[in-house]
Amino acid sequence: MKDGLLDLLRKIEQKIGSDLLSVKKLIAKERKRPLTAAIFGQTGSGKTSLINAIFGTNFDVDDVKPCTKEPQAHRGHDSAGNPVIFWDLPGIGESVGADQAYLDLYAHYATTCDVVLWAFQADTRTITYDCTALETIISRIGAEEKEKFLSRLSVVITKADAVSNSPWIFAKNGENVTIATSKETAIALGRKAVYFYDGLFGAHQADIVRRTFITSNPDALMKLPNDFWMSNSKAFLCHKGGFDETRYAELIVANPSARDELSRIYEQSKAVCCSAKYAFNLNAVKVKLAQNSEGASMLRFGRSIQKAGSNLAWAKVKGLGLPVFFDRGTNQVIFDVEAID
Numbered sequence: 508m509k510d511g512l513l514d515l516l517r518k519i520e521q522k523i524g525s526d527l528l529s530v531k532k533l534i535a536k537e538r539k540r541p542l543t544a545a546i547f548g549q550t551g552s553g554k555t556s557l558i559n560a561i562f563g564t565n566f567d568v569d570d571v572k573p574c575t576k577e578p579q580a581h582r583g584h585d586s587a588g589n590p591v592i593f594w595d596l597p598g599i600g601e602s603v604g605a606d607q608a609y610l611d612l613y614a615h616y617a618t619t620c621d622v623v624l625w626a627f628q629a630d631t632r633t634i635t636y637d638c639t640a641l642e643t644i645i646s647r648i649g650a651e652e653k654e655k656f657l658s659r660l661s662v663v664i665t666k667a668d669a670v671s672n673s674p675w676i677f678a679k680n681g682e683n684v685t686i687a688t689s690k691e692t693a694i695a696l697g698r699k700a701v702y703f704y705d706g707l708f709g710a711h712q713a714d715i716v717r718r719t720f721i722t723s724n725p726d727a728l729m730k731l732p733n734d735f736w737m738s739n740s741k742a743f744l745c746h747k748g749g750f751d752e753t754r755y756a757e758l759i760v761a762n763p764s765a766r767d768e769l770s771r772i773y774e775q776s777k778a779v780c781c782s783a784k785y786a787f788n789l790n791a792v793k794v795k796l797a798q799n800s801e802g803a804s805m806l807r808f809g810r811s812i813q814k815a816g817s818n819l820a821w822a823k824v825k826g827l828g829l830p831v832f833f834d835r836g837t838n839q840v841i842f843d844v845e846a847i848d
């Protein structure tokens with residue numbers, strides 16, 4: 508990872524020359540500070556399970572009743588050895604009284620964390636409750652903090668495995684299994700991603716500033732419309748407001764040399780779908796953490812993040828509770844994952 512970071516620095520150096528010193532200073536400062544993150548969302552939406560899947564923690568989860576009652580922290584390091592603190596919080600929706608206290612907690616973490624994830628579970632479509640909670644948090648943190656908080660907030664859609672417009676694909680390779688969506692399920696998840704993102708942020712989208720490190724020639728970025736601008740250090744490209752697929756497609760055609768920055772900002776303007784159960788898209792969640800954090804901390808995840816994929820041990824797949832097919836005509840099991848070596 509350190510080499511990856513140096514490579515990236517060299518690339519930035521070639522592009523922006525004299526500004527390298529300011530970028531280096533920024534990175535040095537960022538490295539000393541732990542990256543802090545937290546996850547919000549309704550009870551049972553799978554927050555703790557997601558953290559367990561990403562960080563290998565063993566926090567309690569419950570199949571029936573609200574489980575996490577106090578904030579609990581995973582204190583670890585990213586792949587470059589830099590400190591990361593991830594706060595797993597209680598879920599809202601447990602009771603009116605508990606929610607008041609939990610929303611106070613959320614307001615606290617909203618202003619103190621570098622990045623916040625808001626979890627929706629894929630097999631639901633209700634958003635009013637979460638929207639009301641977001642408004643309460645905003646009213647508690649005040650107008651000044653609002654923009655910063657919203658810009659650091661990402662939406663994750665959990666339990667993607669619960670969406671199966673057509674079967675998920677399990678590719679066994681020795682002791683490992685790669686789990687992928689079928690085309691239809693990928694499309695359904697893509698629609699969910701837009702639905703929950705737009706639903707949660709609603710009119711607030713106009714206030715959201717997204718930013719990404721500049722890796723292309725800055726000259727190419729000068730021609731972008733007025734809702735894009737470069738930070739003073741010329742290290743970041745910033746954008747304020749909503750950024751949908753149509754606009755993204757138009758801008759890429761008009762500004763092909765700015766493709767890298769535009770695609771990173773576009774990715775930040777969408778929810779990411781994942782599944783702790785299938786270990787699906789967990790790397791994409793880490794990318795979200797990195798992209799939405801302030802400063803140069805996105806570099807800290809850098810190239811250590813492989814392309815989003817899903818890998819599970821075969822032994823784990825056997826324990827997923829997949830259906831068993833039984834033929835009543837022959838009185839035989841036709842398919843049982845547990846019977847496969």
Ligand SMILES: Nc1nc2c(ncn2[C@@H]2O[C@H](COP(=O)(O)OP(=O)(O)OP(=O)(O)O)[C@@H](O)[C@H]2O)c(=O)[nH]1
Nearest residue numbers: 551552553554555556568570573574575598783784
């Ligand atoms: N199908 C499926 N179920 C999941 C997934 N992640 C979590 N679950 C289940 O969802 C239920 C709730 O999971 P938790 O991780 O405890 O949810 P939580 O959001 O932390 O809940 P609170 O702590 O009460 O806020 C458990 O039964 C989990 O097994 C997933 O990716 N897929």
Ligand SMILES: [Mg+2]
Nearest residue numbers: 554555574575
């Ligand atoms: Mg929990």
